Amino acid sequence: MSSLISNSIISIIGGGKLDRPDEYALANALKAAPLVSIHGRKIHAVVVKLGFCRFTILMTALMNFNLKCGNLDGATKVFDDMPDRDVVSWTSMIVGYTQHHRYKHSLDALRSMIAASVVPNGYSFSGALTACSRLQALSQGQQIHAFVLTSGALPVDTVVQNSLLHMYLRCHCIEHARNLFDSAMDKRNIIAWNDMMSGHLQCGQGDETLRLFALMASQAVKPDDFSYAICTDACASLPSMQQGSQIHACILKNGFQSDLVIVNALVNMYGKCGCIDSAKLVFDVSPSKDRLLWTTMISALSTNGKVKEVLALFEQMRTLNIKPDEVTYLVVLSACSHGSLVGHGCQYFRLMAEDSSITVSQEHYSCMVDLLCRSGYLLEAFGFIKQMPLKPGIRVWSTYLGFCRMHGNIELAQIAADQLLELDSKNLSQFVSLSNIYASECNWNETMKIRDLMKSNHIKKEPGCSWIELKSGLHVFLATVQSHYDINEILLTLNRLMNMCWIECCVE
Template sequence: MLERDLVSWNAILSGYVNAGRVGDGKQLFDVIPEKNLLTWAVMISGFAQNGLGEEALKLFNCLRVEDHEPCDYTFAGAIIACAGLGALEHGRQLHAQLVRFGFESSLSAGNALMTMYAKCGVVEAAHHVFITMPYVDSVSWNAMIAALGQHGHGEEALKLFKEMLKENILPDRITFLTILSACSHAGLVNEGCQYFNCMKQMYGINPGEDHYARFVDLLCRAGKISEAKQVIETMPFEPGALVWEALLAGCRIHGNMDLGVQAAQKLMDLMPQHDGTYVLLSNMYANVGRWADMANVRKLMRDKGVKKEPGCSWIEVARKVHVFLVNDTMHPEVQEVYNFLEELGGKMRKLGYVPDTKFVLHDVGFEQKEYVLSTHSEKLAVGYGLLKQPREATIRVLKNLRICGDCHTAFKFMSKVVEREIVVRDGKRFHHFKSGECSCGDYW
């Protein structure tokens, strides 16, 4: 009877976490009198997949403290949690433990390891896991293609896709999402158009809104705004927020103010509380010096109670994750970071670095703009890593929003001055800075 009840409890618990009701799931988890490994695995994965990585890792540790021997599924959940947190060293330790327990041939654990290494900026390790897995499925292929695309290896992603087809693995809708993203990040417009068109013609997969959004993004990044607009006008269904957001971002990059305002209005109608729309539109106005229009957008945000998501960046040092906000004053060592960055900035200027003040979206003086740029969260996190990590270590920083254009330029100069590789994962992709260059080729 208890076993039958546990099957029911596990099913309900799975339903809660799959629906994003993690709090309800945890309440149920806590009252289940006798849990099996599936119970633990569902809860750990539920935390990890819903952005609660720290809770997932704490629960995994509780599993070990209670003398339960973990299974490959519990390991997979904990490893995915490390992926979300950018906790590379913790993930590596879990990888070692997984091998020690004999789960290195597990499909679920292997796929989790690929995702973890890719999201922590070590795409080479992700590829090593992929090629050494005894068995791979479509999820494995999709994860590896996505990893290559996110790191700017568009050509390699397309090559892997062709290998997948040779292995008689049929692509699914997720495969084409990863392919379109890879083409978008690498500027492979012709290839992206070809794959978008062959979805339906060759594989019978009807493009969804997410596919159209990535196709529009591909065209917009390449400056083909009118073509993107034509795609939207000929869609077989009403375009949603994903599509308009891709168009707005493209208009922001290429300065198409009129169409950008139209896209922003559509987004405001569909998602009136989405802060990104207001921020992008106000940034567009600021870029052309239309300060009154920018102020009106900010006032509209306040009137509607829309809160801007603060930019933050984080870095793992000595197995502890350090978080930095813009103009940070809370981190106990932040003043040391400011002093270090000021000293480093002098060396960067000797090589030709000039702060790009157009990325300061405030109507203030030049010196004040330079100061604002120096306090960006990604600069603080990179500076902390340079100060605290060993000389031979690659600096790996994660950021919740798109990297600032000035920070992108600054990191190229930093990588040359300090002769170290700097890897930054922003809200869209990875940037690998080395010897004064970025892996994105300044196409982002």
């Protein structure tokens, strides 16, 4: 049937003499037509020719056809030319803008929809909330939440609830998300559970992620592959070998051991827990291995100091024609640095630089500077920095300054510090590092000059701080600050202790 209708439209477009179609036939033909923009334009011409622009259903179908073809401008033109717009046409445009990354346009469309007295549905809110998530526009998201509450959509629409939850999590408002999750979401599906677990994990609360997983299981919600991947990552962040092994057992029991996302998470988890043999086992038995999994396994070996195995696995990866990416090379260069393998590091850096598909970043150059300096090649590292095709950034010069301080090379440290001051005059670290270098050489004149420069630039070093918790409460002590109410007694006690130590040393 759809083929017959499509042929009828094509015949009309080409000048055929078939019966005149109605608006429903044209709408159905749009659904059946190949997703090519030129077909949409030709059918649009037929719609205008037949005077069918007044039919909202047909114009909405034409708009959706353009959106599916990736022709956002065409869809916008159709929408703008519509004499009447219903909730479906408005929602299609809101969602379409979001899908094409025009997030501000999506929010503008929702506002215009409400101003036109068209009541949004769940998908309208969901599209706009997705836009808020991408923009991390918390204020607009909260405004939509308030409107949802007053419109009565929230208690019944799971789509809106999940979108609200995701928006709060993307805006790093874990408390708002948890309040919504605990009090307002009566029907929490697996999407909501996964979002909530992932949100806690991103906030560094891996233990809470695992508690949510246990709560989900107690409420008879069956975990999916994303649930297991999230919880495995949570075990890696803690790191918790015992809980990780339990999650792994559940993965095997439920048949997810072949899922690449989960395999990758398991290798990462075992690597961070220091159980490299288990990581190798998971990697070896995996039926398929993509570039990400190879990189994760190489990273696990590097984290555990297995430098030779890192290089062996990297060479095996290349032999199998699995193309390394920027992250893979960064891990390998880092391993070469920690293993003092200057020759290998330089070889792999050249190999990466010759690959036109790979973007060599400041991180890669910083890693090479670390590699050279760690082996004592300060001058060679300086020459490497000067020959960089990119302008050396803060990370590169900070790395170099740190090693100059370690090796007590004041001249090169001064150059690095000057470059850092040009890049960021308010950054405290370079001032402190250079001051410490001069102080270690007992060059107090230069030390005082830098301290004066810090004062003139209104740069303050945060004072050292220590604290102790006693029965009477928490006592905080700051360096050079003697405002504690018991400071006299503290200093007297400290003086007595020092005298006792001095006497004991003399007796010995």
